[in-house]
Amino acid sequence: MTSTWTTLRPLLPTVFLPSAVFGIGQGAGSPVIALTARDLGASVGTAGVIVALVGLGAVLGDLPAGRVVARFGERRSIIAGSAIGTIGVLLSLLAWTPAVLALGALLTGVSNAVWGLARQSYLAEVVPVEMRARAMATFALMWRLGFLVGPFVGALVILGLGTRGGFAVQLAGVIVSGYLMSRVPDPPRAPGASTGGVSLAAILRRHRGLLATLGAGSMLMGAARASREAALPLWADHIGLDAASASLLFGVGAAFDLLCSYPAGQLMDRYGRRFIAVPSLLIIALSYFLLPFAHDMWSLGAVAVIMGIGNGFGNGVIMTLGADVAPAATRAEFLAAWRLTHDFGMFLGPLTAGAAATVVALGAAVAGLGVVSVTGAAVMYRYIPRFASASARRAAVPVPAHTNSS
Numbered sequence: 060m061t062s063t064w065t066t067l068r069p070l071l072p073t074v075f076l077p078s079a080v081f082g083i084g085q086g087a088g089s090p091v092i093a094l095t096a097r098d099l100g101a102s103v104g105t106a107g108v109i110v111a112l113v114g115l116g117a118v119l120g121d122l123p124a125g126r127v128v129a130r131f132g133e134r135r136s137i138i139a140g141s142a143i144g145t146i147g148v149l150l151s152l153l154a155w156t157p158a159v160l161a162l163g164a165l166l167t168g169v170s171n172a173v174w175g176l177a178r179q180s181y182l183a184e185v186v187p188v189e190m191r192a193r194a195m196a197t198f199a200l201m202w203r204l205g206f207l208v209g210p211f212v213g214a215l216v217i218l219g220l221g222t223r224g225g226f227a228v229q230l231a232g233v234i235v236s237g238y239l240m241s242r243v244p245d246p247p248r249a250p251g252a253s254t255g256g257v258s259l260a261a262i263l264r265r266h267r268g269l270l271a272t273l274g275a276g277s278m279l280m281g282a283a284r285a286s287r288e289a290a291l292p293l294w295a296d297h298i299g300l301d302a303a304s305a306s307l308l309f310g311v312g313a314a315f316d317l318l319c320s321y322p323a324g325q326l327m328d329r330y331g332r333r334f335i336a337v338p339s340l341l342i343i344a345l346s347y348f349l350l351p352f353a354h355d356m357w358s359l360g361a362v363a364v365i366m367g368i369g370n371g372f373g374n375g376v377i378m379t380l381g382a383d384v385a386p387a388a389t390r391a392e393f394l395a396a397w398r399l400t401h402d403f404g405m406f407l408g409p410l411t412a413g414a415a416a417t418v419v420a421l422g423a424a425v426a427g428l429g430v431v432s433v434t435g436a437a438v439m440y441r442y443i444p445r446f447a448s449a450s451a452r453r454a455a456v457p458v459p460a461h462t463n464s465s
Contacts (some may be wrong), residue, residue, distance in 0.1 A: 070182075070185075070186075070194075072239070072242075073239065073240065073242050073243045074178060074181065074182065074198060074240070074243065075197060075198060075201040076201070076239060077235075077236040077237075077239035077240040078178070078198055078199075078201040078202045078205065078236070079201040079202065079204050079205040080205060080232050080235050080236040080239065081174075081202060081205060081232055081233070081236035082201065082202035082203060082204065082205020082206040082207075082208075082209060082232075083205040083206070083208050083209040083212060083228065083232045084148075084205075084209065084228055084229035084230070084231065084232020084233055084236070085202075085205070085206060085209060085229060085232070086205060086206035086207065086208065086209020086210045086212075086213065086309065086310070086313060087209040087210060087212055087213030087216070087224075087225040087226075087228035087229050087232070087306075088148065088151070088167075088209075088213070088225050088226050088228065088229030088232075089225075089288045089309070090210060090213065090225060090288070090291075090292050090302070090305050090306045090309045091213070091217070091222050091223065091224075091225035091226065091292075091302060091306070092106075092109060092110050092113070092151070092160070092164060092288070093106040093107065093109070093110050093288075093289055093292045093293055093296070094106075094222050094292055094296065094302045094305065095151070095154065095160060095222055095223060095226075096109045096110075096157055096160055097296060098222055099154065099155075099156060099157045099160060100157065101157040102417070103293055103296075103297075103413075103416050103417075103421065104413045104414060104416045104417030105157060105413070106289075106293065106413065107289045107293065107409055107410070107412050107413020107414070107416055108161075108409075108410055108413045108414070109157060109160055109161045109164055110164070110288060110289040110409045110413070111285075111289070111406055111407075111408070111409035111410035111413060112161050112164040112165045112168065112406075113164045113165070113167055113168040113171070113285075113405075113406075114168060114281075114285055114402060114403075114404075114405035114406025114407070114408070114409060114410070115165060115168060115406040115410075116147075116164065116165040116166060116167060116168020116169040116170075116171070116172070117168040117169070117171050117172040117175075117398075117402035117405060117406065118168075118172075118399060118402050118403050118406050119165075119168070119169055119172075120140075120168060120169035120170070120171070120172025120173050120402075121172045121176070121395050121396075121398050121399040121402050122259055122395075122399070123259075124136070124172050124173050124176045124177075124395045124398070125176065125259060125262070125391050125392035125393070125394065125395025125396065126259070126391075126392060126395075127139070127173065128173075128176055128177050128180055128391040128395070133177040133178070133180060133181045133243055134177075134241055134242075134243055136173055136174075136176070136177040137173075137174055137177045137178070137237060137240045137241050137243070138237065138241050139173060140169075140170045140171075140172075140173030140174035140177065140237070141170065141174065141233060141234070141236070141237025141238075141240075141241070142237075143166055143169050143170040143173070144166070144167055144170030144171070144174065144233040144237070145170075145230065145233055145234060145237075146166055147162075147163045147164070147165070147166030147167035147168075147169070147170055148163065148167060148226055148229050148230045148233055149163070149230060150162055150163030150166065151163030151164060151167065151223075151226045151229075152223055152226035152227060152230060168402075168406075170233070172398065172402060174237075174240075175398065176391065176394055176395055176398055177240075178198070178240065178243075179195075179378050179381065179382070179394055179398070180390060180391045180394055181243060182194055182195060182198060182378075182382070183381075183382040183385065183390060183394070184390065189328070190328065191328070191379055191382055191383070192323075192324045192325075192327035192328040192332070192375060192379045193321075193324040193325060193328055194324075195324060195375035195378040195379045195382070196320060196321055196323055196324020196325070196327070196374050196375035196379075197321065197324065198375070198378070199320060199374045199375045199378070200317065200320040200321045200324075200374065203313060203316050203317045203320050203371065203374065204317055205232070206313045206316070206317075207310060207313035207314050207316070207317045208310075209228065209232070209310075209313075210306040210307065210309040210310035210313060211306075211307070211310045212228050213225040213228050213306050214303045214306040214307050214310070216228055217302055217303050217306060218303055222302045225302075225306065259392065259395060259396060259399075262389065262392050262393055262395070262396045263396055266393065266396065269384060270396060270397070270400060272438075272441075272442045273380065273384070273442040273443065273444075274397065274400035275400070275438050275442075276336075276435055276438035276439040276441075276442055276443070277377055277380070277381075277397065277400040277401040277404065278400045278401060278403055278404035278407070279340075279404055279431060279432070279434055279435030279438060279439075280336070280339075280340060280373065280376070280377060280401065280404065280435050280439065281377070281400070281401040281402060281403065281404025281405040281407075281408065282404035282405065282407050282408030282411070282428075282431050282435070283340055283343050283344070283347075283404075283408065283428065283431055283432040283435055284343065284370055284373065284405070284408075285404070285405035285406075285408045285409055286347075286408035286409050286411075286412050286428045286431075287312075287343075287346075287366050287370065288409065289409040289412055289413060290347065290350060290412060290425050290428060291305070291308065291309065291312070291350075291359075291362075291363060291366065292305045292309075293416070293421060294350055294351075294353060294359065294421065294425065295308060295359060297421055298353065298354060298355065298359065300356060300359070304356060308356070308359055308360055308363045309363070311360055311363050311364060311367070312363035312364060312366050312367035312370075313367060314367065315364050315367035315368050315371060316367035316368070316370050316371035316374075317367075317371065318371065319367075319368055319371025319372045319374065320371045320374040320375075321374075323335050323339075323371065323372050323373070323374040323375060323376070324374065324375050324379075327375065327376070327379060331443075332376060332379060332380055332383070332443050332444075333439065333440060333443040335372055335373065335376055336373060336376045336380075336436075336439045336443060337436045337439050337440045337443075338372060338436075339369050339370070339372040339373030339376065340369070340373070340432050340433070340435045340436035340439065341369075341432070341433065341436050342365060342368055342369030342372065343366060343369035343370060343373075343432045344369075344429045344430075344432035344433045344436070345365060345369070345429070346362050346365040346366040346369060346429075347425050347426065347428040347429035347432060348426060348429040349361075349362050349365065350362050350422075350425045351421075351422030351423075351425055351426060377397075377398075377401050380397075380443065381393075381394050381397040381398065382394070383444070384397075384444075385397070408428065408431065411427070411431075412424050412425070412427070412428055415427055
């Protein structure tokens, strides 16, 4: 633990602390997107679609993000992403129609994609491979710490300013975290890296087998995890809870998410990525299957706890897997394609849930998310690379992703 902290400590002010501040903003803003949409007159289905637009924005942002980071570097990319995020959250805060709120959600997602790729690429470059999962887990842990605090801060501001107070906290989080992260120096590029970047289309062609298999698991995991942000608030609204109560339940779930986060990185470095990814998705699936049976704040709180545990144990899985399989010369470009699979799932999950809620009961739509989660667990079990030997495990070098050997 001492050597781990010695290695990771220099990243505290420029990577981990900004992640916590960013998490505070997202923790405060996420629960109120669907609720603000409902306040503006949107139906339950439309509210779910607006939540999903954050994911669509991330997908759209992923398309150019790899070349942007490769060409301009992490620092300038973070500044640009933060500027876009500021505009997006401002639109959400001031939205006077569901359409304006939708545009704000879309821009917020674009910002998240550029910001997220830059910080993941930076960690993949500067952290030793044998400590990769712990670094990614610590990074996500700090975000989850912020996400734990965020709903409670948001709930206090909501009591004073109304539902949109959550967006006010998110706005401050985007601005402050962007400033802190913009101090990160760009790491040296790997030998053979193109200064202009490689096109996303070329990366997709070059790695189509990997992205169609392991990438499918990443997509399903993204769908399962992102849909929590629509399912929990909408079910809270369905059983008559107010916005402050929904935000508090998010905070309770985030507390358990946080407790499971750092151990996930340790277990991944020791036992492999599959050891964490599959149980994480199965626990999330259980929470979706139980959600339709929640009828009051206490039972919904219990489901939120299960969701938090499942999401916490998946902490850092997608970032670590992407860093494991990314070629050094085109790391940023490949990670953009890799994040595209996950972010597409983050868009598709809430969108599907919202659309399903317009034609079937909300409980049935939520149960469908449980099926998606179980399917994701099966795909991850099949395609996550196993470590070839104990020595390879210590070096964190996986066998090729299309195999399933021990």
